[in-house]
Amino acid sequence: MKRTCLCCGLIVLFFAATTLCWPAEKAEPGPSDLLTLTGTVNNSQGKGLNDAGLTIVVEGKEIHRVEKILTDEEGSFQYRLALPQGQLSGAKIALEVSKPSYKSSAPIALKRIVFEYKDENGNSHYLAHEDIVLQRAVTAAFWIATLVLLGVYVLIAFELFHRTLAALIGAALLLTVSYTLGTFYPDYFILSFEDAVRAIDMNVIFLLMAMMIIVGVMKKTGVFQWLALKSYEASKGNIYVLCAILMVVTAVISAFLDNVTTMLLVTPVTIEISRALKLNPLTLLLPEVFASNVGGTATLIGDPPNIMIGSYGGLTFMDFVRHLSPICFIVLAVSVVYYIFYFRKEYRKSDAGNVSEMAAALREEYKIKDAKLLKICLIILGITILLFTMHGTLHMEPSIAALIGAGALLVLSGTDIVEMLEHEIEWPTLIFFIMLFIVVGGAESTGLIQVIADGVRDLSKGSLVIAVILILWVSAIASAFIDNIPFTATMLPIVAYLNQTIPGAEGGILWWSLALGACLGGNGTLIGASANVVTVGIAESLGYPVSFVKYMKMAWWPMLISVALCMVWLLVVMM
Amino acid sequence: MGLKSIVCGITGSENSQKAMQFALDLALTNSARLTFIYVVDVGFLKGITIQLTPQYAEEFLERLGNRILDEAMEVASSKGLTAKKVVRKGKVMEEVCKVIKEEKGDILVVGDEGRSFAENVLFGKHLSHTVKEMERLTGVPVKVVR
Numbered sequence: 001m002k003r004t005c006l007c008c009g010l011i012v013l014f015f016a017a018t019t020l021c022w023p024a025e026k027a028e029p030g031p032s033d034l035l036t037l038t039g040t041v042n043n044s045q046g047k048g049l050n051d052a053g054l055t056i057v058v059e060g061k062e063i064h065r066v067e068k069i070l071t072d073e074e075g076s077f078q079y080r081l082a083l084p085q086g087q088l089s090g091a092k093i094a095l096e097v098s099k100p101s102y103k104s105s106a107p108i109a110l111k112r113i114v115f116e117y118k119d120e121n122g123n124s125h126y127l128a129h130e131d132i133v134l135q136r137a138v139t140a141a142f143w144i145a146t147l148v149l150l151g152v153y154v155l156i157a158f159e160l161f162h163r164t165l166a167a168l169i170g171a172a173l174l175l176t177v178s179y180t181l182g183t184f185y186p187d188y189f190i191l192s193f194e195d196a197v198r199a200i201d202m203n204v205i206f207l208l209m210a211m212m213i214i215v216g217v218m219k220k221t222g223v224f225q226w227l228a229l230k231s232y233e234a235s236k237g238n239i240y241v242l243c244a245i246l247m248v249v250t251a252v253i254s255a256f257l258d259n260v261t262t263m264l265l266v267t268p269v270t271i272e273i274s275r276a277l278k279l280n281p282l283t284l285l286l287p288e289v290f291a292s293n294v295g296g297t298a299t300l301i302g303d304p305p306n307i308m309i310g311s312y313g314g315l316t317f318m319d320f321v322r323h324l325s326p327i328c329f330i331v332l333a334v335s336v337v338y339y340i341f342y343f344r345k346e347y348r349k350s351d352a353g354n355v356s357e358m359a360a361a362l363r364e365e366y367k368i369k370d371a372k373l374l375k376i377c378l379i380i381l382g383i384t385i386l387l388f389t390m391h392g393t394l395h396m397e398p399s400i401a402a403l404i405g406a407g408a409l410l411v412l413s414g415t416d417i418v419e420m421l422e423h424e425i426e427w428p429t430l431i432f433f434i435m436l437f438i439v440v441g442g443a444e445s446t447g448l449i450q451v452i453a454d455g456v457r458d459l460s461k462g463s464l465v466i467a468v469i470l471i472l473w474v475s476a477i478a479s480a481f482i483d484n485i486p487f488t489a490t491m492l493p494i495v496a497y498l499n500q501t502i503p504g505a506e507g508g509i510l511w512w513s514l515a516l517g518a519c520l521g522g523n524g525t526l527i528g529a530s531a532n533v534v535t536v537g538i539a540e541s542l543g544y545p546v547s548f549v550k551y552m553k554m555a556w557w558p559m560l561i562s563v564a565l566c567m568v569w570l571l572v573v574m575m
Numbered sequence: 576m577g578l579k580s581i582v583c584g585i586t587g588s589e590n591s592q593k594a595m596q597f598a599l600d601l602a603l604t605n606s607a608r609l610t611f612i613y614v615v616d617v618g619f620l621k622g623i624t625i626q627l628t629p630q631y632a633e634e635f636l637e638r639l640g641n642r643i644l645d646e647a648m649e650v651a652s653s654k655g656l657t658a659k660k661v662v663r664k665g666k667v668m669e670e671v672c673k674v675i676k677e678e679k680g681d682i683l684v685v686g687d688e689g690r691s692f693a694e695n696v697l698f699g700k701h702l703s704h705t706v707k708e709m710e711r712l713t714g715v716p717v718k719v720v721r
Contacts, residue, residue, distance in 0.1 A: 162621065219631065268635040272642075275587065365638075423628055537619025538632070542639055543586025545688050 033088040033123050035081040035113065039130040041071045041097055045450075045500055048075020049134060051192060052099040056081060057107050059092055073198075088113070088126055095130060100182070100189035101141050101446045102134040136447040139187040141177075145446040148173050149490070152439050156483055163483070164428040167435035171196070174442040191438075191445040199441025200434050203311040203399045204304075208433065209425060210402030211301060214384070215261055216424030217409050218377045222369040224253060224265035229366040232273045233359045239277065239347040243287055244336045246270065250288045251295030251332050255325075256385070259296040259303060259531035263289055267538050269366050276358040279350040281544050286554055287339035289535045290523050291332060294562065296531075297519035298328035300398060301388065304433075305488035305518040307398075312492040313511045316392030323512050327569040331520070331562040338558045373413055380409045433485075440489045449490070453497040464504040468513045468570050471495065475517025476563045480524035480556075488518045509574055516566040524559035526551040578605040582680035584671055585611050587643050590686030594720040595647050598684040599654055609658040610678045611647045613640035614670045637662055668709060675713045683713065687721045 041052040054069040054077055055062055063081065071077045083091070094107035108130060116125040148170045155166035174190045182189030191199070218224075231249050235242035246266070254262040266288060274281035296302035300310040300320040310320065340347070368374055384405030391398050410417055443449050460466040471491075478487050495514050499505045522529030526536055526548050532555075536546055546554075583598035585591050595611070602609040615636040617629045644660040651658040659678075663670040675683060706717045 159621075216628075264632055264635075268639060271587075271639060423630065426628060533619060534632075537617075538636065540688070541586070541616055541619070541636060542643070543588030543591050543686075543688065545588070 032082040033085055033126065035083070035088055035093070035126040035128060036078070036116075037081055037095075037110075037128050037130070038078045039076070039095075039132060041075050041077065041099070041132045041134060043102070043450075044133060044135060045497060048073075049099055049102070050075060051195070052077075052097050052102075052134065054079070055096040055098075057094040057096060058083065058087075085123060088124060093128070095132065097132050097134060098186075099134060100186045101137060101139055103137040105132060105134060108132060136450060138447065140185075141182070141188055141190045142446040142448060144177055144188070145174065145190050145442040146448050149439055149443045149448065152436075153482065153486060156486060162428070164432040164435065167432050167439055167486075171435040171438035171442075174439065190442045195445060196438045196441055199444070200437045201308065201311050203397045204307050204437075205430055205433055206397075206399035207301065207307050207311075207402050208304070209430060210399060210406035211258070212425050213406035213420055214377075214381065214402070214409055215257055216420055217373070217413050217415055218381070219265065220370060221374040221377055222367060223374055223377070224262075225269045225366040226368050227253070228266045228269040228273075229359065229362055232269075232362075233356075239279070239350050240340050240344075242273070243284060243340055243343070243347070246284060247287050247291035247332065247336050247339070251291040251298075251328075254292040254295030255299045255302045256381075257302075259289075259292045259529065260534050262292045262295075263531045263535045264538075267535060269362070271539075271542060272362055272365070273358075276362070277350045280346060281542070282539055282546055283343045283346045285535050285539055286546075286551075287335070287343070289529075289531050290335055290339065290555060290558060292531050293519060293523045293529050294328050294332045294335060297516060298325040301402070303519045305484050306515055308485075308488050308492060309511050309515050310398065312496065313508060315508065315511060317388040317398060318392060319508075320515075321389075323574065324515060327516070327566055327573075330569070331565055334561060334565065335558050338561070342554065376412045377409065380405050380412065383408070436486055436489050440486075440493070443490065444493045449493045450497065452490075453494040453501075456494060457498060457501055460498075460502065462502055464502055464509070464575070465571060467498060467502050467505065468509055468575070469567060471498075471510055471513040472517040472563065472567055472570065475514055476521030476524070476559070479518045479521030480528040480559065484518045484522050484529065488514065491518070504575075509570060512574065513570055516570070517563065520559065520562050520566065523562065524552070524556050526555075528559075578602075578607045578681040580608045580610070580678050580680045581605075582610045582612060582671070582675050582678055582683050583647075584667075584683065584685040585613055585643055585647055586686070586688070587639075588686055588688055590688065590721055592686070594684050594686035594718075595650065597718070597720045599651055599656060599658075601682070601684070602651075602656055602658075603654065607681070608678070609651060609656060610661055610674065610680070611644050611651075611658055612661045612663065612671060612674050613644050614667045615640055615662065615664045616667050616670075618666065633664055637664065668705065668712070672709065672712045675715055680713070680715055682715055683709065683717045685717065685719055687719050 041049045043049055048071070050071055050073045052071040052075065057063070069077060069079050092109060093113065094109045096105060096107050098104035110128045110130055113126050113128045116127050118124050152166050152170040155161045156163040161169070175193060175196060177188055178190045178192065227249055228246065231245040232242060235245055250262060250266055253265070267285060270284050270288060271281045274284055297306065298320070300306050300315070300317045306320060309315065384401055387396070387401035387404060388398055391401050410420065456467065456470060460470055475487070475491065491514055495510045498510055499508065522532065526532050536551065539546065578601065581598050581602050583595055585595055598609060601607065615633050617632045617636065620629045620632060640662050644662065648658050648660055661674050663674065671683065706719060709717050
């Protein structure tokens with residue numbers, strides 16, 4: 001009781017002290033006229049600039065304020081300027097605007113100051129509005145952000161560090177420079193902590209995390225491996241049919257799970273089937289991984305670049321289905337024919353043997369392990385996909401649909417959330433995305449992205465056809481050799497800018513060029529997509545290595561064919 | 576001096592199967608103990624976006640590795656030899672070295688998995704370097720069967 005009284009007393013004392021110590025707001029000295037000043041600060045593309053600092057100059061003298069006048073997130077500002085009565089009328093008032101990485105504006109005189117009314121105290125009220133455009137400046141921050149972005153690419157490409165560490169170092173470096181040198185010299189200011197946090201696309205992070213949970217629960221049912229085994233049984237020993245069914249099954253699974261996960265799920269049973277058929281597993285694994293990358297391209301959730309593009313471009317699940325699924329189906333059909341023809345000699349040598357006997361031997365291993373859990377998973381997955389299809393109508397971010405699915409699945413399956421978070425969530429991947437967004441945010445904030453975007457626009461000469469072709473093929477070739485996640489992250493603001501500046505691009509066709517190029521280009525080489533690396537890694541660790549050149553021989557041409565088909569799709573059907 | 580303990584690293588490759596045959600013959604000739612080893616190394620997953628944890632890959636590679644070793648054991652048994660199988664998780668070279676020490680191995684037999692010159696430059700060491708390093712670490716000769 002005493003302790004409670006003591007606590008209450010201390011709280012009362014604290015409030016009394018703070019009330020006494022708090023500086024009283026200064027009353028406006030005497031009667032004053034008021035000018036309500038509103039406006040926006042934009043870059044040359046019309047995008048609002050946040051945190052731009054404004055200085056008001058009256059009759060050549062700066063008005064000093066205790067707090068800085070800063071633009072809000074949309075680049076808007078509003079300020080009420082009070083001057084002694086009579087001084088506002090006919091006064092020369094100007095604005096100066098500055099922001100790191102932009103040229104500070106010369107004093108901009110307010111052209112129109114409109115008289116609004118006179119209040120009961122005789123104070124006159126005026127209104128003024130000014131829209132200001134700031135031009136980019138190439139500062140030290142620009143070069144630092146460029147070097148950091150390139151450095152992160154190099155560290156990832158040559159695996160000098162784990163890619164999460166590479167991105168983390170990059171993000172930390174940008175913020176360190178901003179809050180050390182940048183504090184004293186604005187030219188070194190790259191991005192604020194608030195901007196860094198804003199650059200992180202939490203929709204992508206939550207969507208990835210939720211899908212990890214859904215897959216983590218679903219894998220316990222054994223349904224994916226069971227599907228692969230069923231493909232084997234359905235083929236009735238016909239290796240050509242088996243190849244086609246496996247490719248289609250892999251593509252369909254991959255449309256809803258990420259490609260690496262899909263390959264990890266179907267590879268073991270594929271290897272077992274191949275060994276049973278006395279076939280080199282690579283002759284089935286390579287078509288599968290190709291199909292996996294194609295299937296992943298078809299939906300918003302199938303491949304990380306699509307998740308990023310969908311979130312950044314505000315595209316819905318159904319947008320992806322409408323614009324990408326048909327062409328992915330065509331590409332899949334063509335690649336099935338290509339691979340059956342390519343591996344025909346190996347397939348001919350295989351020993352089909354007794355299918356039912358072999359299947360029986362594998363059935364015990366690859367059976368449905370938990371039928372009850374599978375039912376729950378399928379119902380929840382169905383609801384989640386339904387929510388995905390409706391998220392545009394509901395104005396719901398796709399990550400929310402996935403989180404609802406993940407939450408419901410955890411509750412209904414009775415899975416331990418702590419165990420799930422500890423063992424099934426790939427935290428390094430999520431941290432990688434977070435840090436990568438910050439690094440790209442730095443490049444965007446300092447103007448590097450705009451420089452690249454201007455280059456692409458100039459190269460395309462403002463032609464949408466050239467821009468579509470350029471983005472598609474550059475993305476495809478780049479993704480064949482470098483990680484498509486940082487590439488896509490860099491391309492997002494570039495494409496967003498081109499959508500605004502190239503006539504006819506408002507429909508978003510360039511998003512589809514980027515998605516098709518970045519996702520399908522990865523098929524071209526062994527290192528082009530994570531799914532390729534993982535599949536080859538598994539095959540190699542079981543004694544079936546494939547060389548970089550050999551892989552390219554098998555995958556480069558079908559990749560080029562698939563991108564060429566996409567080009568036709570984009571230019572003929574979608575334009 | 577005859578060999579008392581032979582360790583044979585196995586995968587599903589053709590050369591690995593040849594290595595197994597070689598190790599079997601060597602064990603029979605020397606009346607030596609034979610240990611087959613398969614190492615689950617999921618290093619290739621490093622830094623890759625994945626909705627499943629590396630443990631999942633480890634589990635199925637362990638299962639497939641066991642299956643490959645079981646087949647080798649059957650071949651050994653058909654020749655009247657009782658071999659031992661060991662499946663380990665970790666880095667291949669480190670784990671093989673550990674097993675050689677544990678089994679007091681006198682020789683390591685492996686198959687040549689084959690890599691081109693370009694890949695050795697791009698992705699890592701040449702087999703001969705690996706063999707030399709392994710010989711240095713374990714102190715036993717390494718026989719690579721092609």
